[in-house]
Structures are given as structure tokens and as C-alpha cells.
Amino acid sequence: MSGFFRLLARNRLALAGLIVMGLVVLLALLTPLLPLADPDVTNTANRFKPPLSEGALLGTDHLGRDLLSRLMWGTRLSLAVGFAAAVIAATLGAAIGIIAGFYGGRTDNVIMRGVDMLMAFPYILLALAIVAALGPGLMNALIAVAAVNIPFFARNIRGITVGIAHKEFVDAARLSGMTDARIIATEVLPNVVPVIVIAMSTTVGWMILETAGLSFLGLGSQPPQADLGSMLGEARSALITNPHTSVVPGVMILIIVMAINLLGDGVRDALDPRLKSGALSRPMPTTLVDRSAPVPKPSDDGLLSITALETQFRVKDRVYRAVGGVDLHVEPGECLGIIGESGSGKSVTALSIMGLVASPPGVITGGAAYYRGDDLIGAPYEVLRSLRGRHVAYIFQDPLATLHPLYTVGDQLIEAVRAHHPTPRAEARVRAISLLKSVRIPNAEQRIDSYPHEMSGGMRQRVGIAMALANDPDIIIADEPTTALDVTVQAQILSLLNDLRRERGLAIIFITHDFGVVAQLCDRVAVMYAGRIVEGGPTDTILNAPAHPYTSRLMACVPELGQGRRVLAAIPGLPPAVDNLPTGCAFADRCHKVQPACRTADIPLSGPSDGNRVRCIFPMTASSEASA
Amino acid sequence: MAGYILKRLVSAIPVLLGISVIVFVIMAMIPGDPATAILGSYATPENVEKLNRDLGLDKPMVQRYFIWLGNMLQGDFGRSFSLNRAVLDEVMERFGATLILAGTSFVLCSILGIAAGVVSAARQYGFADKAITFAVLLGISIPSFFLGMMMILIFAVQLRWFPVSGMWPIYGARDLSALISHLTLPALALAVVATGVIARLSRSAMLEVLRQDFIRTARAKGVHERSVIWRHALRAAMVSIIPVLGVQAGFVLSGAVYIEMVFQWPGVGRMLVDAILKRDILLVQGGVVFVAACYVLFNIAVDVAQSLLDPRIKT
Numbered sequence: 001m002s003g004f005f006r007l008l009a010r011n012r013l014a015l016a017g018l019i020v021m022g023l024v025v026l027l028a029l030l031t032p033l034l035p036l037a038d039p040d041v042t043n044t045a046n047r048f049k050p051p052l053s054e055g056a057l058l059g060t061d062h063l064g065r066d067l068l069s070r071l072m073w074g075t076r077l078s079l080a081v082g083f084a085a086a087v088i089a090a091t092l093g094a095a096i097g098i099i100a101g102f103y104g105g106r107t108d109n110v111i112m113r114g115v116d117m118l119m120a121f122p123y124i125l126l127a128l129a130i131v132a133a134l135g136p137g138l139m140n141a142l143i144a145v146a147a148v149n150i151p152f153f154a155r156n157i158r159g160i161t162v163g164i165a166h167k168e169f170v171d172a173a174r175l176s177g178m179t180d181a182r183i184i185a186t187e188v189l190p191n192v193v194p195v196i197v198i199a200m201s202t203t204v205g206w207m208i209l210e211t212a213g214l215s216f217l218g219l220g221s222q223p224p225q226a227d228l229g230s231m232l233g234e235a236r237s238a239l240i241t242n243p244h245t246s247v248v249p250g251v252m253i254l255i256i257v258m259a260i261n262l263l264g265d266g267v268r269d270a271l272d273p274r275l276k277s278g279a280l281s282r283p284m285p286t287t288l289v290d291r292s293a294p295v296p297k298p299s300d301d302g303l304l305s306i307t308a309l310e311t312q313f314r315v316k317d318r319v320y321r322a323v324g325g326v327d328l329h330v331e332p333g334e335c336l337g338i339i340g341e342s343g344s345g346k347s348v349t350a351l352s353i354m355g356l357v358a359s360p361p362g363v364i365t366g367g368a369a370y371y372r373g374d375d376l377i378g379a380p381y382e383v384l385r386s387l388r389g390r391h392v393a394y395i396f397q398d399p400l401a402t403l404h405p406l407y408t409v410g411d412q413l414i415e416a417v418r419a420h421h422p423t424p425r426a427e428a429r430v431r432a433i434s435l436l437k438s439v440r441i442p443n444a445e446q447r448i449d450s451y452p453h454e455m456s457g458g459m460r461q462r463v464g465i466a467m468a469l470a471n472d473p474d475i476i477i478a479d480e481p482t483t484a485l486d487v488t489v490q491a492q493i494l495s496l497l498n499d500l501r502r503e504r505g506l507a508i509i510f511i512t513h514d515f516g517v518v519a520q521l522c523d524r525v526a527v528m529y530a531g532r533i534v535e536g537g538p539t540d541t542i543l544n545a546p547a548h549p550y551t552s553r554l555m556a557c558v559p560e561l562g563q564g565r566r567v568l569a570a571i572p573g574l575p576p577a578v579d580n581l582p583t584g585c586a587f588a589d590r591c592h593k594v595q596p597a598c599r600t601a602d603i604p605l606s607g608p609s610d611g612n613r614v615r616c617i618f619p620m621t622a623s624s625e626a627s628a
Numbered sequence: 629m630a631g632y633i634l635k636r637l638v639s640a641i642p643v644l645l646g647i648s649v650i651v652f653v654i655m656a657m658i659p660g661d662p663a664t665a666i667l668g669s670y671a672t673p674e675n676v677e678k679l680n681r682d683l684g685l686d687k688p689m690v691q692r693y694f695i696w697l698g699n700m701l702q703g704d705f706g707r708s709f710s711l712n713r714a715v716l717d718e719v720m721e722r723f724g725a726t727l728i729l730a731g732t733s734f735v736l737c738s739i740l741g742i743a744a745g746v747v748s749a750a751r752q753y754g755f756a757d758k759a760i761t762f763a764v765l766l767g768i769s770i771p772s773f774f775l776g777m778m779m780i781l782i783f784a785v786q787l788r789w790f791p792v793s794g795m796w797p798i799y800g801a802r803d804l805s806a807l808i809s810h811l812t813l814p815a816l817a818l819a820v821v822a823t824g825v826i827a828r829l830s831r832s833a834m835l836e837v838l839r840q841d842f843i844r845t846a847r848a849k850g851v852h853e854r855s856v857i858w859r860h861a862l863r864a865a866m867v868s869i870i871p872v873l874g875v876q877a878g879f880v881l882s883g884a885v886y887i888e889m890v891f892q893w894p895g896v897g898r899m900l901v902d903a904i905l906k907r908d909i910l911l912v913q914g915g916v917v918f919v920a921a922c923y924v925l926f927n928i929a930v931d932v933a934q935s936l937l938d939p940r941i942k943t
Contacts, residue, residue, distance in 0.1 A: 107902040115644035120927075121920050122882035125900075132904040133657045195847075211770055213886055216773050217901050232774060236890070238791075240785050241776055250774035258769035282838035285853040356848055358839070381853070389850035396848075401841040406863050406938060418848045451939045467849065590931055608640075 014266020015294035020259035028076040077227040082208030088146040093153020101161025119203040137384035150614035205260035277506035289378040302329035324531040337522030345531035393468035399460035403452040410448035416470035458489035466473040530586035537612035547619040650828035706912035714915035726895035732815040737822035745830020767824030776890035793892035833865040875932035
């Protein structure tokens with residue numbers, strides 16, 4: 001609870017709302033004690049005195065009554081009526097909602113049908129109907145406004161109650177023989193109160209407005225008694241000649257409702273856990289780049305070469321070093337595998353190349369990615385955009401989430417083509433069909449008009465590949481493209497990628513956690529752990545003689561067919577949290593060969609540049625592996 | 629699609645019946661005797677009794693409801709005693725004026741609200757976002773009737789850009805340009821609150837969508853950011869914006885009552901307030917049922933629009 005108030009206080013606008021509201025309420029409470037003129041005494045000799053005139057700070061109205069005094073009394077009345085309506089609506093609505101949600105079944109059905117009916121009315125119309133029946137008057141306006149808000153509370157509270165009514169602690173209370181009334185009072189109610197508070201804080205402003213509105217129409221408070229709405233209503237006839245009589249009550253309503261809305265937003269933000277983590281911020285078109293160290297020179301002349309790449313996630317005051325200095329390069333027609341557990345930084349490495357890491361919270365803090373000699377990190381948006389999809393294309397995991405659900409696959413393919421080659425739609429469509437054929441989708445002419453949800457997982461991933469091929473890129477970065485697919489489909493997709501590589505001379509960076517896939521497809525492989533490459537080299541060499549203990553343990557996790565019964569070795573422990581990496585080897589805590597020297601200093605990646613390079617001071621040898 | 633529309637129309641029948649029951653029950657709560665209300669407190673008992681018989685008020689409640697419902701289905705909403713005119717004729721005529729006002733406002737608040745929300749989300753925490761957020765807060769906090777009065781004061785009285793009130797000029801042609809100049813201020817005043825609500829919701833819906841994987845896919849394809857925002861993200865966000873448009877249409881339609889009072893607009897809202905003050909119950913009853921029924925039908929149109937937008941909805 002104190003955390004809640006701290007969050008509320010941190011929100012400066014909400015605090016301002018709280019202070020203003022506090023002042024208004026205080027003044028309203030003190031009104032009877034203040035030395036004010038009688039709000040209802042008419043004095044026609046002093047009609048329409050302007051503000052700041054003697055004896056009437058805010059002037060007088062059409063009957064010569066002191067506006068300041070009327071404003072204070074009116075505010076008092078409006079606040080009282082608005083809050084009363086909110087409390088009545090919240091209490092009755094919550095009671096109805098709890099009963100419907102707690103008992104469920106038929107009770108729920110009947111009640112919620114009624115609530116739906118009431119909600120089918122345009123809001124104010126229902127209030128008008130109720131006032132029409134009860135007759136004009138402030139009390140009746142209060143009843144009407146409370147009544148039309150009951151369905152809103154009932155529906156919200158019911159939703160929460162349904163969730164609670166099926167929780168274990170409620171079942172436990174039932175089994176212990178508690179009565180329904182007691183369960184509701186002790187188990188359900190405490191859990192729905194925060195929801196009631198949020199709903200009230202967001203609606204009380206409305207209710208003050210609505211009662212003021214009814215009074216404005218002449219259906220609420222009746223003369224001589226006046227709330228803010230009826231003051232405004234009476235002033236309307238003198239709007240043009242004496243606007244101050246309208247402005248005074250109008251501005252007061254505005255101040256009150258605005259303060260309540262600010263406060264309500266603050267309460268909602270403080271209680272909504274999603275906003276606490278800052279999760280509701282949207283990624284920008286390109287990843288933020290904040291490189292403090294000098295940009296490294298291109299190391300070799302590969303098609304794409306990444307040097308000392310560092311990418312961090314900055315969440316509040318924590319820094320997660322997702323990628324901590326990665327070097328990679330890929331040649332035309334080559335397939336490079338990046339392998340590692342989830343969270344090892346392999347996807348973030350791949351996404352950093354084209355500035356696709358979600359930012360905030362992602363920031364590229366160092367290194368370079370040279371494509372044909374040009375650094376992509378920190379390149380202007382327009383440059384990156386023209387390269388994305390055209391020269392460097394991506395294939396993602398889980399095509400159901402990565403394809404747009406509301407456009408046909410054809411539209412999405414056509415868009416990919418036209419993003420870089422402005423061609424007429426019909427022509428692009430022909431190209432899209434041929435793309436679908438090239439990834440071996442049967443009936444491409446018909447399938448082009450399907451939506452993603454109408455296709456199978458394998459077909460969707462073929463569409464994803466077709467989209468990546470749309471502009472004949474040089475490099476395809478495939479981020480676990482087969483992880484969401486079953487094994488036979490996986491094999492088909494892999495052989496398709498392999499064929500495309502041979503036919504078109506594509507360079508592929510293939511990200512996976514599966515050594516079987518690496519063996520099948522990749523020329524070279526890089527093993528990542530805690531944001532760094534721990535071993536890299538030709539696939540055959542690494543598969544036959546892994547030098548890093550992590551690589552060998554990772555390979556031991558892969559079950560093999562026809563190898564008889566073998567104990568599948570899970571790696572004990574978990575990868576280290578990348579916001580708090582240990583000195584030295586990040587794998588030390590899980591390594592069976594760990595020595596004190598492993599934890600003293602940073603360990604470089606060493607080995608022949610064309611052979612197997614490893615980040616380990618006690619690498620595995622053939623003999624040590626046999627004993628492991 | 630035709631089947632889906634038909635299905636939704638059929639499902640509206642119980643809702644419409646429910647509305648008629650609710651209105652009937654509310655009106656039956658009226659304390660005292662409607663006949664006395666109509667004839668005034670000086671009426672003779674004989675006349676009151678006769679009128680009660682004529683109005684069918686001597687029959688049991690349930691029977692009265694079905695008679696009323698049956699008459700309504702035949703287009704007979706009764707007669708307004710204060711106007712001495714068939715209720716339906718009066719309601720239809722007034723509803724036309726309300727529809728022009730509320731319809732214009734609805735189009736305005738949808739376009740402005742969505743555009744503001746999208747810009748706000750695309751520039752999150754930037755200047756435009758902060759400016760829009762503040763304007764939205766102001767918009768949802770200002771009472772529309774007060775805003776309308778201030779608009780009259782500034783744009784009609786001071787600047788003389790627009791007429792002060794009414795729907796048509798008292799003298800002169802009733803053409804489109806006359807209508808537009810009379811319509812501008814009230815339509816804007818009515819649109820402001822709904823614009824704020826829609827902008828808020830559009831902003832959060834857009835922020836939600838912009839974090840989705842398919843947005844990253846669009847960016848990875850090299851689609852221009854403008855297109856990413858307005859084509860990819862907005863299309864997906866519309867799925868959660870459209871239901872809110874439906875709700876806001878109800879607010880605009882019924883909130884028109886305040887604007888009609890301020891601007892002397894001859895709409896159904898002003899008719900209802902007059903009828904309430906004159907205790908013309910049949911006119912209130914007929915007006916409320918008619919407007920609520922139109923709103924239910926409008927919401928079906930919203931559902932149909934939703935199903936056209938989202939192919940995943942089974943039609």
C-alpha cells in the first residue's frame with residue numbers, strides 16, 4: 001500500500017490533481033464557516049456587478065446574488081451529489097457484480113442479461129428517462145446518475161469476482177464450512193476493493209459532470225438552491241451580456257473534473273502493474289545507438305562482418321548486457337550457425353545488425369556491423385530501411401505472430417516487393433505467386449488470398465521465407481525459423497533453405513538451439529553463452545571435437561537416434577543473469593572443469609583464425625573429453 | 629455476410645424488447661396519476677376517469693405493456709398532449725436534426741480522435757505526445773455545455789464567424805452552406821469529449837500493437853515507418869478501437885441533448901427535456917424508445933464493420 005502511494009506521489013500530475021482536489025474539498029467543507037454573503041438573498045439593485053467590484057469579489061448574478069458565495073455553496077452541493085452518486089453506484093453495482101460472479105450459472109445469466117440491456121441504452125438517455133419518471137429535482141437527478149452507472153460497476157466487478165470465485169482459497173473456505181456471505185466478506189471483497197477504487201476514481205468525474213448536466217438542463221437542483229450546473233443553466237440567458245456569470249461556475253466544474261481525472265489516471269497507473277515495468281512503451285523504428293568507444297575498423301572483407309558488437313537493455317536503473325562484444329562474419333553463399341540457450345543473446349545479436357532490437361529498452365552501445373564495407377550501426381533510418389529486406393532479410397520464429405493477422409499473405413508479399421521496387425500491383429502479384437511457388441506452396445494462385453490463420457504452421461513459415469526472398473537479398477538472417485514446427489516440416493524447411501542457398505548464392509545466418517540443425521545446414525558455427533561467443537569455427541571440427549566445456553555439454557543434451565540408451569545430460573544450474581555477470585568465465589559456475597584461474601580475469605577468444613577458436617583457458621582435448 | 633447481418637439483427641430482437649420493458653417499467657414508476665398530470669390539478673374526477681380509460685390506464689400493467697408494444701409495432705407511438713401531434717411524427721422530425729448534429733460530431737471525433745491517438749503513440753514521450761495528452765485531458769474534463777457557451781461567446785459573438793444558435797437562418801435560403809455555418813460550432817462542441825476518449829484509447833491500442841512481432845516483421849521488410857504506423861499498426865489497433873467508437877456513438881447521440889439546449893438546435897434531446905418539464909410522458913417514452921432502438925441498430929452496424937475488418941471473426 002505504501003508502494004502504491006509512492007507511485008502515486010511520483011506521478012507529478014496526479015499529485016497536482018490530488019492537491020487541487022484537496023483544496024476544493026477543504027473549501028467546500030469550510031464554506032458554512034466562512035464569512036460569505038447569503039447565497040440566496042436577492043438584491044435586484046445590484047444585478048450583474050462585474051468581478052472584483054466592492055463587496056462581491058466575483059460579481060453578482062442576474063438577481064444580484066453574490067457569485068462567490070453561490071459558487072462555494074454550489075461547489076459543495078455538486079461535490080456532495082457527485083460523490084454520493086459514485087458511492088451509491090459503486091456499492092449497488094459491486095453488490096450485483098459480486099452476486100452474479102460468485103454464484104454464476106443461472107443467477108449470473110439473468111443478472112448480466114439485464115445489465116446488458118441497460119448498457120444498450122445511450123447513457124444520458126436513460127438518465128433522462130428516469131428523471132422524467134421521478135420528476136425534476138436534485139435528489140432524483142442523483143438517483144438517475146447513480147442508476148445509469150450501476151451496470152458499469154456490475155460488469156467490471158463481476159469479471160473480477162468470476163476469477164476469484166474459482167481460486168483455491170475460495171474452495172478451501174467453502175470446504176471449511178464458511179457461509180457464502182462470510183466467504184464474500186472475507187475472501188472476495190478484499191480482492192475486489194482495489195478494482196472498485198479504480199472504477200470509482202475514473203467515473204466520479206463523470207458523475208459530477210452528469211449531475212451538473214442534468215441541473216444545467218433544469219432537471220436537477222431547483223431554485224433557489226443551486227449547484228454548479230444550475231448556476232450555469234441560469235446564467236445562460238445572460239451569456240452574451242454578462243459572460244462572467246457563466247464563466248465562474250463553468251471554470252469551477254472544469255477544475256474539479258480535471259483534478260479528479262488527473263488523480264484517477266494516477267491511481268490507475270499506480271495500480272496497473274503493466275505500467276510499472278514500463279512495458280507499454282513502443283519500440284522505435286530503429287534501435288537506439290549510444291557508442292562511447294571509438295568505432296572499430298572493419299576487420300576483414302566478408303559480406304557482413306560484425307565487430308565487437310555490444311547491445312544492452314536498460315530497464316529503469318538496471319543494465320542487462322544481452323550482447324557483450326560479439327565478432328562474426330559471413331561470406332556469400334555461406335551458412336553461419338549461431339547456437340546457444342535461450343537468453344544467450346543470439347537473437348539480439350541478429351536483430352542489432354539492422355537496428356531491429358526493440359528500443360526502448362534496447363541500446364546498441366558499441367561495435368560495428370559492416371555490410372559491404374558500410375557500418376550499419378547508427379546508420380540513418382532511411383539507409384537502414386532501404387537495406388532492410390532488400391539486401392539483408394529476416395525470417396522469424398512463430399510465423400503466426402510475425403505475419404500480420406489482418407492482411408492476406410498475398411498483400412504482405414506484394415508489400416515486401418513494392419517496398420523496394422515500385423511496381424504496379426498486378427505485376428507485384430505475379431511476382432508474389434512465383435515467390436510462393438519457389439517455396440513450394442501448392443496452389444499458389446489460390447493460397448495467395450489466404451489469411452495467415454487459415455494456413456498451417458509449415459505453410460506460414462514458407463510464406464515467411466518467400467517474403468524474405470522477395471527482393472533477392474544477399475543475406476538471410478533466420479531466427480529459429482523451425483523451432484515452432486514439427487520435425488517432418490522442420491526437415492522440409494531446412495532442405496528448402498539449403499536449396500535456395502545453393503541456387504541463389506545466399507549467405508545465411510541461422511540462429512538455433514539445435515545442434516542437429518547446425519550439422520545439417522551450417523558451414524561454420526558460433527556458440528554463444530551469456531552474450532558472448534565462447535567457441536567458433538568450422539561445423540565439422542566443432543561437432544567432432546568441441547573445445548569449450550559448454551559446447552560439449554550442450555551437445556550432450558541432444559538425443560540421437562540409433563545411439564542406444566544414453567543418459568541425456570542436462571546442464572546443471574542456469575545461465576548467469578546478464579545484468580550481473582561474474583568476472584572471468586561466465587560458465588564457470590556450471591563447469592565441471594572449473595579452476596580458480598577461470599574467475600580472475602577476462603578470457604579472450606583464442607585459436608587459429610581459420611580453425612576452431614575458443615574462449616577457455618582449459619579447453620577440452622580428446623583425452624579430457626574421454627574422461628569427462 | 630448477409631447471413632451474419634441477419635443473425636445479428638435477429639439477436640437484436642430480445643435487446644429491443646428489453647429496452648421497451650425497461651422504458652415501460654421506468655414510466656410506470658411515475659408517482660401519481662398521468663391523467664391528472666395531463667389535465668392539471670383542477671380537472672374533474674369524471675374527466676380524469678375518462679382520460680384514464682382512453683389511455684388504457686385502467687387495465688393491468690402487463691396488458692398495458694403489450695397494448696403499448698403492439699401499437700408501437702404498428703407505428704402508433706401515441707399522441708403528444710403538449711404538442712397535440714402524433715409522437716412518432718414529432719420524434720422522426722426532431723431525430724433528423726439530431727442525426728445531422730450527432731452524425732457530424734461522430735465523424736469528427738472518430739477521425740480526429742484516432743489521428744491524435746496514432747500520432748501520440750508514434751511519438752511517445754515526444755512533444756506531440758505531451759501536447760496531445762494535455763489537450764485530451766482538457767477535452768475530457770470540460771463540460772460540453774460550458775464549452776459550447778464559450779464557443780458562442782468567442783466565435784459567434786466576438787469574432788462573428790458563425791451564427792449564435794439554431795439550425796437554419798431565420799431569413800434566407802436553407803441551403804447547405806447555411807447548414808454548415810450553423811452546424812460547425814455545435815458539432816465541434818459535441819465532438820470534443822468523445823475525441824478525447826477515442827484519442828486516449830487509440831493511443832494505448834497503438835502502443836499495444838506496436839510491440840507485436842508483426843510490426844517488427846514489417847520493419848524488417850523495409851516498409852516505410854509511415855506505412856508501418858498507418859497501415860500495419862492502425863489496422864490491427866482498429867480491432868480494439870471500433871468497439872469504443874460504438875460506445876462513443878452512444879455518448880455523442882445522447883450528449884447532444886446539452887448541445888441542443890445551448891445552441892437551440894431543434895433536435896430530439898431538446899424535445900425530451902421540454903417534454904419532461906411539461907410531463908408529456910408519451911412523448912418522452914416514444915422518444916427514448918426510438919433513439920435507443922436506433923442506437924442498438926447502429927451497434928449492429930459496428931459489429932458488421934468489425935467482422936469486415938477482422939477476417940478471424942467467424943461470420
